[in-house]
Amino acid sequence: MTANGALFGRLTDADDERVELLRSVIDCMPSGVVVVDMDGDLVLYNAAARNALASRFVPLEVCWPDREVFDIEGTRRLEPSELPLARALQGEICDDVELTVRTKANKTAMLRVNARPMLQIARGTLWAVAVFQDIGEEIDAARHQRELERQLAQAQKMESLGQLASGIAHEINTPTQYISDNVRFLSDAFEAMARYQGEVAAVVADGAVEAEAAERLDGAREDAELEFYAEEVPAAIRQSLEGLDRVASIVRAMKEYAHPCDTKEPTDLDHVVKTTVAMSKNEYKYVADLELELAGDLPKVACVAGEISQVLLNLVVNAAHAIAEAGRERGVIRIRTSAVDDGVQLEVTDNGVGVPEHLSERIFDPFFTTKAVGKGTGQGLALAFDVVVRKHGGRLDVRSTQGEGSTFTVFVPRNAREAPAA
């Protein structure tokens, strides 16, 4: 009322009605209207402006000087000279300026403002008027739309990745089949030849062969380095078979990554940890000792046990690699489980090289790897992230100090579904 009084002071009765009419008109406007005098002090505002900026307890007059104005993202505070009303007082016309206002009335409003200089001939001064709309909902809708589009793009990417993955899987599985059959054949063939060679050696040792012939056979055997082959060929075959197993498991993981279709069952994660650790011994035993701190009385969580096991396996393998890379003496991998508010938490801690801070954002991206070529596929953590976050609605976080080690934390939510009777 003070503000209105200032504007409409010294009125005649005949003016009264027109003033009342004008006030009703601006109060009915859905847009906020604010008028300031040459000093920037509030002269007039309407109901929409009050609703947007003030509160029942803090009238706009009171909070107006304390307003804080930021850009539309709410990150940069605007200089006083950048404000639309200030610019209008300098004679500028400001159209469609978008900004965020925080007022003392504890309100945050996103506004689109149009401001004009307003010449007060009678007073011989320049005032300014601003008309604004609250665009909070519009901005939220746009952000929501952008998020939807991002998710859709991600889903399309996964879809095409899935088709690619099945195609690649087929292409890889076929040669893997005949490589493994052939390796098996070579193994049988080598054994047969080794048996024959053993028989020849036994005959020579028995003295059943003339001295000269025996000497020739011995010489030929040394030239052919048969001892070396006897030792190395079986190792080469065993390692080739191990390699084939790894290829097969990567192809399987790639396929599962692209085509998830599994049912969640109430699961005791302590049990999953125990079985996984038993399976993964080969992955860490040369570089680290494993310590288990299992809660022992975990509530069951709804999950696909095989997938969580795969996640844990990936984390253990990563931990082992991080320790090996640190190149110190034997390291320690610690797996801890605990019940938290609404689920179960599983931590894998190592004292390996740690994750440099600038990479911690990227380590969950598919095909991102810092490991030497041939050491890692760049799939492990991306798969883990996908399983934990996307399929189980959980969280996967990393805390790491470079040079000291990392802790990966998996959180699996409990999910209220009843455990089926066994």
Place this chain on the structure above:
Amino acid sequence: MRVLFVDDEPNVLAGIRRMLRPRRHDWDMRFVTSGPEALEALAAEPADLVVSDIRMPGMSGVQLLKEVRARWPATLRMVLSGESDRDALLRSVGPTHQYLYKPCRPDALIAALERMDAMLDLLQGAQIRAFAGTFDSVPTPSSAYAEAMAVLDDPEGTPARLAAVIGGDAGMSTAVLRVANSAYVGLSTPVASVQRAITLLGMDMVRALLTVAGVLRSGSDHPAVGRVLAGGRDAVERVRPFLVDVDPEVAQQTELAAMLRDVGALVLLGEAPEDYAPLLDLPAEERAREERARYGASSAVVGGYLLGVWGLPAPVMVAVARQTEPPLEDGTPQALLARALAPREAA
């Protein structure tokens, strides 16, 4: 056993040929690189088993195996495929006895071939072997099928509830267990629990599987089918007291064998309900004698043969095939089931 391997990749065939060389005296093996070539080879001389790739140019493995089923119904059919996704599996469910996937470990391939060989021996010389290869599914009553679908449609449906329905029906049980024991799931230990099979496959996969498995078929709603199934559930009850202190895995296999004890009879009912149904009224021994006279094998042996070629756990297969014979080895599902069934049927 005469085996024909079909794969468009010659290197795969060469690898298998070399790897299986130590078995060349046991098995007569031929290798061809396309479906049409396979049909030609079979026309020249039939095989006991065809092992085929799925994705091949021209005629696909599924087409080939369908053709083989139609023209050589005695021939067993196995898939060795590089495609291991569920759509590929569902397409080949019909004409395939067992599914293996590339890369298949040499030991696993040899074990699967040996199993097929043993099954062929089981029906050696029996008239029924000439068309046993066309028995692709066990009839399921439409009421049981509808009940399973209702659980699958219920958003609150759990694997446990679904297992309670499917576990009481031989047709749906064998359908899910066949796939759960195939290389599609990739477990090294055999699965004898329907609930575990459902959990492994996932509810969506079970639904898709039941719709393509052909369990709703001729004979499904013949009253005798319901009676035989009730007999299976009754056998489960009878065997339970024998399983108190038994290893859980053996117990599970024994219960499954009890439920599936009359799979052979169910399939024969499905093929010719009116011919076979009267045999069910005969006392057990007389019925087996009549079956042997007609088919060259008892329905128990036919059932065991089917469970064997479908890749169900070997102890279950043995228990079904030899359910009325003297216990072989103590503590096995065969011995447990034979004991549980013996007294009352003799009485």
